[in-house]
């Protein structure tokens with residue numbers, strides 16, 4: 001565990017520096033103080049993870065650099081531990097193996113012995129996996145320049161679709177947009193009521209039919225209503241569905257066709273909501289939902305837990321779907337734009353807490 | 358089907374080492390490496406995998422294994438045993454309180470499926486155990502969570518206890534118990550709000566409910582698609598609440614289901630139920646042993662075909678087809694066929710190899726009784742050659758003799774003879790159908806179970 005321990009030490013030092021009530025980091029601190037510090041540090045690492053997602057690229061790079069610098073030689077142990085960190089973050093075996101192989105090759109190619117040189121390589125490679133050939137820019141929502149924009153929200157059961165719609169609506173309203181919500185989940189008990197509560201919270205009208213009715217019909221009506229209201233954005237909720245249920249996926253494709261037919265250029269976004277606690281199955285979700293609805297972006301929810309959502313790396317490694325937002329809680333304001341650098345840092349930061357326990 | 362991906366990977370790995378007459382340490386290393394990857398890809402927790410592989414390695418390079426005549430198979434046996442261990446043993450039953458009502462608390466992360474499972478569990482208790490449950494809406498946080506439970510209550514025509522979103526969940530739970538006593542509800546199922554295991558405030562609330570209502574069961578509801586974090590979540594909920602069991606949801610998806618293996622290994626709490634769909638009757642008692650064997654040796658058509666090819670002789674199959682056509686199929690042929698099929702392995706294992714067999718009408722819940730097959734064999738073997746060729750001659754006294762000889766009773770002999778006659782009729786129909794060629798082999802047989 002030396003790689004990690006050192007990483008932890010390094011971050012601890014940083015934490016201490018950043019804290020207002022800094023305890024002198026000399027060698028003679030008492031045990032009690034150390035314990036106190038550790039408790040504080042644990043907290044601040046957790047805090048950090050949340051705030052970390054909005055941190056700048058510099059602070060991420062800095063930290064990752066520090067992390068690697070603590071490990072002297074680049075050997076099998078080093079790689080094994082790196083592998084462990086990444087797998088524990090759900091990055092997925094294939095992507096991790098690929099990454100490790102590439103890193104090993106780089107080490108050979110550049111004849112790296114000293115781990116201090118690794119800091120560059122790891123951060124480069126991780127960010128490279130994330131961005132691929134894309135430019136390193138944050139992905140914004142694609143909206144129509146004029147007229148109605150339609151956003152379709154899809155995903156498996158319980159990932160946070162409806163909540164995300166509430167949060168998105170708030171965000172868009174804050175930007176001065178006129179937002180309408182479509183209660184396209186006619187299947188799950190209480191789903192319509194749930195969306196209506198969000199509608200009230202953010203003061204957006206909700207177009208609904210009764211439970212059990214045809215979702216495509218609801219969406220159709222919602223589009224007409226949004227048009228006549230002169231709304232800017234229509235957010236469409238859909239029922240959660242497991243991606244291996246062919247008939248339900250067909251139903252979703254039908255909903256999308258209605259949108260395409262009624263509004264040229266729509267849906268402007270089809271957002272797949274993924275739960276950050278999901279493991280390798282998220283890859284299958286991304287693939288199958290893309291096939292039926294041509295997903296344009298991902299919303300990664302529940303990152304306020306201890307899960308790291310590393311599966312996003314695997315998805316990026318195999319597919320070209322950007323993450324547009326992350327969910328960091330249940331409140332209406334708990335939605336943030338996604339920053340890949342901060343995210344990559346988070347993959348490591350959380351591991352620290354765990355090994356400590 | 359869940360677990361399928363994992364099963365496929367493991368089968369593939371076993372295939373490579375199976376026939377080896379000599380197994381080196383390198384072979385073991387190679388195999389354990391692949392098993393490790395298969396488990397990690399299935400989201401089995403990293404630490405669980407590590408320990409698992411260590412145990413397998415230690416046992417696999419053991420002298421006895423290496424020196425055996427079939428080291429390849431011995432090594433596979435080691436993996437199988439360890440994996441079965443990991444999943445746990447037989448199905449565990451749901452608690453019953455000495456003095457009703459039995460109280461069940463549902464806990465878990467957001468979006469795991471607690472509310473739906475609450476409805477399903479109530480339905481299960483009424484249908485399978487003749488109980489009269491009360492549902493309790495204690496999720497006052499998520500918008501419309503109470504509506505959701507009330508809607509489920511309506512669908513099930515079952516009472517739901519709720520006090521709106523202003524009451525505290527602790528009060529709701531307390532009052533619900535009193536309500537259940539007054540109304541003779543013998544089970545109380547409390548649906549709590551989803552929460553993060555690291556949310557101290559909300560975890561405290563659960564602890565308070567627990568202290569107040571003294572539940573007989575605390576079910577941790579876990580999404581089967583959960584990744585590496587499943588272990589942290591389960592450990593944390595278990596440490597704080599001492600859960601009594603786990604319900605795994607969304608197992609009707611295509612997840613490889615590593616959470617199922619990890620949670621048992623880490624918390625040592627049994628998985629009691631599995632959610633298999635969105636409908637209220639789609640909750641099934643979880644059988645860890647069966648699940649383990651499905652992961653290990655079944656759901657595997659290739660080896661089924663392979664086995665069939667190994668055991669069924671081509672020429673014999675052709676002869677048989679002819680016999681089926683001209684209805685000269687005898688009880689001897691029947692015995693042969695049965696022997697061939699049985700050589701392929703235990704019958705329920707064969708059924709398990711047919712993906713979806715467990716879902717097929719008629720095959721669902723078939724408990725193949727090997728004993729019964731032994732009886733059939735014994736009965737036929739107690740017949741004379743003449744009787745086997747022409748069962749028509751078997752009269753009452755012959756039946757008595759056969760029954761005595763096989764240690765069965767006359768009614769069993771009768772049943773077998775009837776089955777055989779029916780089967781012959783069926784064959785005739787099948788082979789007479791225009792354009793439909795008899796398939797030969799064991800394909801067209803209705804086995805006596």
Ligand SMILES: Nc1nc2c(ncn2[C@@H]2O[C@H](COP(=O)(O)OP(=O)(O)OP(=O)(O)O)[C@@H](O)[C@H]2O)c(=O)[nH]1
Nearest residue numbers: 157158159160161162163240302327328329467468
């Ligand atoms: N902690 C946390 N909880 C979240 C987040 N996003 C959603 N949730 C919670 O997750 C649960 C499920 O969210 P929903 O929005 O109902 O999910 P859904 O995908 O619409 O669910 P279905 O319609 O049932 O498929 C709710 O309890 C939400 O409050 C998040 O970012 N963090």
Ligand SMILES: [Mg+2]
Nearest residue numbers: 161162185191
């Ligand atoms: Mg929803």
